[in-house]
Amino acid sequence: MPTIKTFLAILSLVLPVAVGGAETSTKMDPRPYLSELSRLGARKPFLTDSPDVYLEPASLNRFFTEPIYRKLQGNAYFGYCYDDGFVFTGREVQIQVLKDITSGARYSAAYRVALEKALTATGLQIKAAAPVQIGVCIVGVEERETATTLPGIMVEAYLRYAPQKKSFFIRFGAGSPRGLPSSLRLSAELLVSELHSRTR
Numbered sequence: 001m002p003t004i005k006t007f008l009a010i011l012s013l014v015l016p017v018a019v020g021g022a023e024t025s026t027k028m029d030p031r032p033y034l035s036e037l038s039r040l041g042a043r044k045p046f047l048t049d050s051p052d053v054y055l056e057p058a059s060l061n062r063f064f065t066e067p068i069y070r071k072l073q074g075n076a077y078f079g080y081c082y083d084d085g086f087v088f089t090g091r092e093v094q095i096q097v098l099k100d101i102t103s104g105a106r107y108s109a110a111y112r113v114a115l116e117k118a119l120t121a122t123g124l125q126i127k128a129a130a131p132v133q134i135g136v137c138i139v140g141v142e143e144r145e146t147a148t149t150l151p152g153i154m155v156e157a158y159l160r161y162a163p164q165k166k167s168f169f170i171r172f173g174a175g176s177p178r179g180l181p182s183s184l185r186l187s188a189e190l191l192v193s194e195l196h197s198r199t200r
Contacts, residue, residue: 046066046072046080046171052154056140062101062154063137068169073105079172081194086159086168088198092130093119093179096160100138107138107153114188122192136191140173143180152183157191159198170194 047053047069053060060069074080095115100108115136119126140154152175160167174187 001036016138022076038197042075043073044075045070046074049074050076050080050171052076052140052171056154059101059139059154062139063099063135064169064171067120072169072171079170081168081170081172083168083198084169085164085166086161086198087166087200088159088195089161089200090130090132091123092125092127093132093134093195094128094130095136096133097110097137101180102141107141110181111136111138111153111155111184111188114184115138115191118188118192119187122196124195131162132195133162134158134191134195135160139171141180142175145177150177150183151180152176153180153187168194168198 009031043087064072067140068082071082072080073082095112097116098108098112100106113133115134116126134157136155136157138153140153142149142152145151152173154171154173156169156171158167158169172184172187174190176186
């Protein structure tokens, strides 16, 4: 997952500028870092911006459909999303779908455990008939760190409020130098944070 490693490298350069100015007598020009942060915050169409479209085409159209891909906006660092009006209400959720389309399909059980823990840690209850539905598909995995990648996971996910048929769609990656188990937990926690950020 080179995009995640690039993001972490950039963050390690930006944070010292943001928090360490008082302790150092060397003056640094923050403009290049601010420019990079602006680029990281840019929102572009998934189909024209994401390297996955040409580097990982087998990861597409296995969970999300072409109409959804056309609506996704974001960037390779923070992911691509589309919201058609999803609002989270209540304290109950269901994990409606959890798929793994990677070779060997070995990660869905571990991801489910991570997602359940992330949900319950924030006070939510998992109920089979809850109106708030979560669907996740693991579309890519990097098991080991290399010179250009961190261990990480790429998922497509939706959050849906069934009574109103309103959904939030996101495709994003999460990586960690601590290994794939940490990446799975981070991915699940990020998804739950998206859920809470849409609380009414």
